[in-house]
Amino acid sequence: MMHTxxxxxxxRAHAPASEMPLLQFGRYLLDAHSxxxxxxxxxxxxxxxxxxxxxxxxxxxxxxxxSMERLMQKVYAGADEEPDPTCLxxxxxxxxxxxxxxxxGDPIVCDNRVGYRIRDAEAEVEVLVFDxxxxxxxxxxxxxxxxxxxxxxxxxxxxx
Numbered sequence: 001m002m003h004t005x006x007x008x009x010x011x012r013a014h015a016p017a018s019e020m021p022l023l024q025f026g027r028y029l030l031d032a033h034s035x036x037x038x039x040x041x042x043x044x045x046x047x048x049x050x051x052x053x054x055x056x057x058x059x060x061x062x063x064x065x066x067s068m069e070r071l072m073q074k075v076y077a078g079a080d081e082e083p084d085p086t087c088l089x090x091x092x093x094x095x096x097x098x099x100x101x102x103x104x105g106d107p108i109v110c111d112n113r114v115g116y117r118i119r120d121a122e123a124e125v126e127v128l129v130f131d132x133x134x135x136x137x138x139x140x141x142x143x144x145x146x147x148x149x150x151x152x153x154x155x156x157x158x159x160x
Contacts, residue, residue: 021033023055023056023059023060024059025059025062025063025118025120026063026120027039027040027120028059028107028118028120030047030052030055030056030059032052032056034046035047035048035049035052037055037098037099037104039099039102039104041103042102042103042104043102043103044102045098045099045102045104047095047098048091049079050075050079050091051091051094051095051098053074053075054071054075054088054091054092054095055095055118057070057071057074057075058108058116058117058118059118061117061118063117063118063119063120064117065111065114065115065116065117066115066116066117067114067115068085068088068115068116070115071088071115071116072084072085072088075088075091092108092110092116095108096108107119107120
């Protein structure tokens with residue numbers, strides 16, 4: 001137990017300065033100071049340095065897939081370890097187990113052809129609402145253009 005705590009403290013002390021203190025996507029929050037992953041209604045999940053880097057890469061992608069190659073670049077940047085896809089898959093598996101044990105479920109989606117992404121139904125609904133509003137606005141512009149097109153054409157054809 002003591003070795004694990006010392007190991008975590010050591011990993012946290014070597015966190016890159018470029019890491020943001022808090023990352024949020026939908027209802028998920030990742031804290032760079034405490035290396036913890038949070039979701040409403042669930043207990044905080046402590047992360048190792050590699051787990052933190054995987055989660056931060058996925059959260060920064062905001063629901064878009066991150067290729068295995070890109071994840072390895074981001075996760076192993078400046079690390080002593082050699083990038084290893086098998087090791088990375090094991091890290092992702094451990095993250096999934098921790099999140100399920102904390103009552104969060106499994107928000108990490110794997111698409112073998114594209115990569116990994118983090119899924120949050122709340123964030124996806126926000127995107128759908130935005131897309132619907134954008135389409136409604138476009139429909140309104142098109143309706144306005146259709147209604148006013150004959151008048152505009154008549155003005156253009158009128159002699160000066």
